[in-house]
Amino acid sequence: MKSSNNNRRKFMATTLQSVGLTALGGLLWSGYCDEAKSSPLVLRPPGAIPEEQFIDVCIKCGLCAEACVNRESNKNRDGTQREGTLKIAKGGDHKLIGTPFFVPREVPCYMCDDIPCVPVCPSEALDMESLLNEKRELDINRAKMGLAVVHKESCIAYWGLQCDACYRACPLLDEALTLEYQKNARTGKHAFLLPVVHSDICTGCGLCEKACVTEKPAIFVLPRKYSTGKVGDHYVKGWDIKDQQRVGDRKIDEIETHDERSKQKPSDYLNRGIEY
């Protein structure tokens, strides 16, 4: 009886120990993974599904990067191979290890017509469907790898100097990137030729960032999540028939917004938090 008691106690202790250590391991492991996956400013290959799904579904095989570097168009005139656009994250890159990414300032995406990196993806983390046009052909112009953003203060075109390096580099010239002409009031006789990015067309290839002449590029690509805003549903373009349809048949005086604040008088909440 005594020995069976001892056995039971030992069994309980061992079980408890195993469960406890497993929980400890699980906590450490989860914590580490949670940190390891948070590299929000990473640019993914064309057709990549949303980042939070991409980091799981991507099986880290590297086939996209291999297709990228070994494509026919990636050779110098003398036949030697150039560096590929897509890199595979390794330790020290501070991106989820094994996943593909690119750094436009080093090697931008050249937007190959046949998109060699996408059809090879076995996990469908690079979604070919999203790059097909109406005729079901691959169309790299549908890619949305990121969005170029201009920092006006470091862009010399905004100083009044003539520079259209990014504009000339853009593969969708005059569509994704246009020049806006403005009068230079400082000199009174010159023009500003200002680069303006159009987010509905820009693919985020980064050729503009690569071409930018400033020390640190004044035009650069950010993931769309971080370079776009969102209006929300409560603003309607009254001049746009399609947008106006969202309102439906309701008359203007039927539309009322009720929230916590509606119960109060404006005089109560408008002055709140203001000290005199």
Added chain:
Amino acid sequence: MKKFKYLLLRRVTQIGLMFLYFSANAYGWHILEGTFGSSKLFGFIPLADPYTTLQVLSAGFLIGADVLIGALLITLFYMIVGGRAFCSWVCPINMVTDLSNWLRRKLKLDKEEVNYRFLKRRTRYWIMVLGLIVSAIVGIAAFEVFSPITIMQRGIIFGFGAGISVIVAIFLFDLFGVKNGWCGHLCPLGAFYSIIGKKSIIRVKHDHEVCTNCMECKAVCPENQVLKMINRESISVTDGECTNCGRCIDVCREDALSFAIRDFNKNKKS
């Protein structure tokens, strides 16, 4: 030469496979492309790591059909034919841990058996299950975040970077820490292949009649708990943890050990 037959064959296989993977990136060869996570053989046969695939699925996302087919092919191969052969014939970490193990023997670090209270060989099965649970919690394939196996493989193909530290850590852990610490105690992938390869047909067979009980096989075996029939009876090694590395066959001077097809009738009785 006979003493190193399977060792050499394994090194040729491991290095050859790594060279093919390396050449896919460096020279654009279409023989074996990708990494263990997912590969393409001859440009069209998909192959995939079943444990990685399970992690992705348990994180709650669907994955492409190529990966699912690939994982199935790999699973069937090791389940029916190879057993846990991935660990000793394919995995590049095996070369690192074998080097640790060899140095341990040369430096006589194993004179005194140390009892690792917290680190049992079954720990790897816990880690394997935990890997799937953590994947489900954090929403990414959890073991792939630091798996030294794919870090080493990608290192060979794309360059190591700071990832080399993981490989050095495994080397030091196995050399000065626990004997066979990584492959024999911790690696969840090894645990996974132990389970799926349990019933495979290629097995090491022991002949009790010619065995002189010199115990060299047990000294060299990285999973020597599987050799429990030595000096007992003439049966095959049926434990899934045997990696089919063949070192025991190499070192056996009496040819008491050999690769053979599993004898199903006999094993059922015993």
